[in-house]
Amino acid sequence: MSESWPQPDHRTPLRRWLLIAALPLALQLVVQAPVEPVFNGDSNRHVMTSVFFRDFLTDLPLGHPKQYAEQYYEQYPALGLLIWPPLFHGVVGALMTVFGTSVWVPRGFVLATFGLAVFCLHQISRRRMSADQSALVTVVFSAMPMVFLYSRHVMLEMPTLALCLLSVDRVDVWLRTQRLRNLYAAAVVAALAALTRFDAVMLLPTLVLLAVFEGHWKRLLNRHVPLAATVALIVLGPTYYVIWREMGDLHLRQAAESVSGTTSQILASGSLWFYPSKIPEQAGWAVAGLMIPGLIVAFRKQHRGAAGVFAALLIGTYLTFTPLAELRSRHAIYWLPALAYFSVLGAGVLSTRMASVVRKPAAGGSLLPVAILLALTAVATLKESVFCVTGYAQAATVILDQTSPGDTVFVDGWWDGNLTYQLRHHDPGRSRRVVRADRILYDFTNVPTVDFRQYVSSDCEILQAIADVAPASIVFEDPQPFGRIEISEQMRRLIMTTPELFPLRKVVPVSSTVPQARSFVLRIFDVDLVRLHAHIQHLNTVAKASP
Numbered sequence: 298m299s300e301s302w303p304q305p306d307h308r309t310p311l312r313r314w315l316l317i318a319a320l321p322l323a324l325q326l327v328v329q330a331p332v333e334p335v336f337n338g339d340s341n342r343h344v345m346t347s348v349f350f351r352d353f354l355t356d357l358p359l360g361h362p363k364q365y366a367e368q369y370y371e372q373y374p375a376l377g378l379l380i381w382p383p384l385f386h387g388v389v390g391a392l393m394t395v396f397g398t399s400v401w402v403p404r405g406f407v408l409a410t411f412g413l414a415v416f417c418l419h420q421i422s423r424r425r426m427s428a429d430q431s432a433l434v435t436v437v438f439s440a441m442p443m444v445f446l447y448s449r450h451v452m453l454e455m456p457t458l459a460l461c462l463l464s465v466d467r468v469d470v471w472l473r474t475q476r477l478r479n480l481y482a483a484a485v486v487a488a489l490a491a492l493t494r495f496d497a498v499m500l501l502p503t504l505v506l507l508a509v510f511e512g513h514w515k516r517l518l519n520r521h522v523p524l525a526a527t528v529a530l531i532v533l534g535p536t537y538y539v540i541w542r543e544m545g546d547l548h549l550r551q552a553a554e555s556v557s558g559t560t561s562q563i564l565a566s567g568s569l570w571f572y573p574s575k576i577p578e579q580a581g582w583a584v585a586g587l588m589i590p591g592l593i594v595a596f597r598k599q600h601r602g603a604a605g606v607f608a609a610l611l612i613g614t615y616l617t618f619t620p621l622a623e624l625r626s627r628h629a630i631y632w633l634p635a636l637a638y639f640s641v642l643g644a645g646v647l648s649t650r651m652a653s654v655v656r657k658p659a660a661g662g663s664l665l666p667v668a669i670l671l672a673l674t675a676v677a678t679l680k681e682s683v684f685c686v687t688g689y690a691q692a693a694t695v696i697l698d699q700t701s702p703g704d705t706v707f708v709d710g711w712w713d714g715n716l717t718y719q720l721r722h723h724d725p726g727r728s729r730r731v732v733r734a735d736r737i738l739y740d741f742t743n744v745p746t747v748d749f750r751q752y753v754s755s756d757c758e759i760l761q762a763i764a765d766v767a768p769a770s771i772v773f774e775d776p777q778p779f780g781r782i783e784i785s786e787q788m789r790r791l792i793m794t795t796p797e798l799f800p801l802r803k804v805v806p807v808s809s810t811v812p813q814a815r816s817f818v819l820r821i822f823d824v825d826l827v828r829l830h831a832h833i834q835h836l837n838t839v840a841k842a843s844p
Contacts, residue, residue: 317415317432320671321439321448324678333715334400335811336450336684341714342377343386343451348398348721349376350383350390372730373721375714379540384492385456398722403451410459411448415439417462418634421469425603430641437670438637442678443579443630450684453494454630460490461500461631468504469606472513477521484525488532496617499631503613510605568624572615575626580633581677583670584640591643600642607635644670686712688807692772692819693719695803699823700769702728707768707824709734709785711778716819732766734773739784751784757836759788760798764829771799771822774807778814792822798829 334340349369358365370376377386389403396402415435422431438444447454467483470476483504490497508514516522577585595604614632621628647666693716696706706729708716717731735741738759742748753759763771773789792799799822806818 317419317435317439320436320675321445324440324445324675333686333689334451334718335686335712335715336452338711338714339377340451341712341718342375342380343453344400344403345373345375345714345718345721346377346381346383346386347389347393347403348718349373349378350387351393351398352390352727354390354394372727373717374731374733374736375717379544381453381494382492382536382540384489385453385494398725400451400718400722404449407451407455408448410456411439411444414455414459414462414634417459417466418637421462421466421606421634422638424469424473425606426641430645433644433667433671434634434637434641437584437640437674438634440671440674440678441580441584441633441637442674442681443627444633445678446681447627447630454496454627457490457494457496458630458633460486460493461497461503462634464490464500465503465507465606465610468507469511472508472511472516475516480521480525481528484529485532488529491529491533492536496628496631499613499617501613502616503609503631506609506613507606510609511602512605568619571624572619572626572629575629576636579626579629580636580640581674583673583677584636587641587643587647587666587670588636588639589643590646591639591641594642594646595639604638604642607638610635611639640670683810685810686715686807688805688809688819689715690719690723692716692803692805692821693723695805695821696720696770696772697724697729699802699821700729702726703730704769705730705732705766707732707734707763707766707771709738709771709773709788710819711774716772732768734785734788737762737766738788739782745780745782753784756787756791757833757840759784759791760829760833760836763824764826764833767826768824770802771824772819774817775820776815776817778809778811778817793820795832798825798832799823800825 334344349366352369353362353365356365366376366378370378385406389406392402392406415438418438419431419435422434425431426434444455447458464483464486467479467486471479471483487497487500487504490500505517508517576588594600595608611632614629614635618624618628644666651665689712697720700706706720708731710716713731713733713735720729720731721727738751738753740750740752753762771792773785773792775789775793777785793801802821802823804818804820809816
């Protein structure tokens with residue numbers, strides 16, 4: 298790159314990697330770490346599904362795996378089996394057999410995949426840029442708000458991104474060297490990415506565009522390309538067949554019709570601009586601003602070849618996710634490495650211009666755009682909301698202390714999966730059973746405004762549904778932290794106004810920094826089943842006697 302900093306780099310690789318790690322590590326230490334898995338509603342399912350795999354590997358029910366999974370879900374109804382591909386949960390479950398069921402196990406694994414993503418990005422960048430520039434690309438990428446957020450929480454985006462970058466890296470090497478082992482490695486890694494999250498489909502357009510932009514599109518006609526694709530399908534096929542057999546076309550329907558009730562409308566107003574408009578939110582305004590001159594410069598002849606892989610990431614991500622019905626900014630996490638590259642390219646352009654004005658190529662003034670890029674990106678990350686919730690672990694210990702092995706716990710709440718995980722984590726013997734209110738009183742697909750089903754209506758029906766599962770303890774969030782489900786609210790009022798049936802055991806305060814969440818507590822009740830059945834019988838007798 299001619300418009301940049303041509304000074305030779307004399308630092309050792311170790312010192313350079315320490316420099317790369319300094320800013321993101323500082324951000325991780327400054328911002329309070331999340332404690333309980335609640336992020337996005339999916340985090341607790343990812344943790345609990347990993348615990349399932351840990352227990353599966355411990356019990357080894359090889360003769361009846363489906364029956365085992367169904368029975369496990371009946372005991373701990375907070376799993377994401379077949380909703381997501383199983384690789385992440387299987388790997389973390391294996392780690393949990395060694396390190397226990399702590400949430401820090403999957404968090405540590407996600408952080409490790411972040412390290413892999415940084416390494417792959419550095420390798421891709423280093424083939425095209427100086428050591429200083431490639432280090433800067435990785436630092437900018439690491440400090441982006443979305444990267445920082447998804448490297449801290451138990452979510453699938455960062456592991457998938459790391460595997461996608463590794464696949465791109467191997468294809469990049471294959472296109473340059475024609476060493477076939479890199480092509481087959483890329484195919485296997487792409488399959489592993491697809492076994493982590495369905496979003497890995499973005500590799501299909503991205504890898505084709507990479508070959509085209511690098512000027513090697515004829516190599517796609519090589520007979521080893523379909524052979525490598527066949528290897529990927531062999532790795533991927535058995536798992537996807539099971540998902541299709543059990544779930545049908547659910548995932549395809551969700552891609553076309555979102556859980557919020559909207560349908561895919563690629564030409565609808567705002568759809569084409571949705572993901573570009575989210576770049577400041579994903580990467581910060583500094584990256585969004587500096588990537589514009591970077592994109593302009595990338596079209597110049599001397600930069601065109603080097604920018605090809607990043608243009609492929611950018612366009613491949615856009616083409617994959619824009620048609621989806623569920624437009625979510627986190628889908629576009631896969632183009633953030635490209636945004637980092639183009640913003641550094643833009644900073645280099647401005648640095649060169651400023652250096653020519655002050656006539657001092659290495660002067661501090663010429664590095665001002667770089668400093669602004671790093672500083673503002675870090676500031677944008679620090680301003681990100683921290684999803685930190687505590688209280689459910691304490692509630693779980695209270696419930697375990699007041700109940701006995703074999704007892705049932707009745708749970709109603711937005712973060713019921715977090716409580717389910719805490720009950721399992723603090724009960725190694727797996728001696729309690731969890732029953733969710735949204736399986737016996739009501740149900741909905743993902744949000745209460747869509748596909749809502751209500752199974753009971755009167756107070757007597759609510760009490761009968763509770764009595765049928767015979768819980769020893771009831772726990773719910775009060776008030777409901779998000780929205781308001783009327784039948785759930787009715788159940789809460791009924792329990793709190795009949796202390797003779799449901800004596801209050803404890804109120805556990807919940808500390809939450811989650812945006813839009815109301816302040817709430819966890820109320821834990823004992824259940825007097827003898828009086829409950831007698832009360833229901835009395836209500837039925839009165840109802841029959843009424844004219």
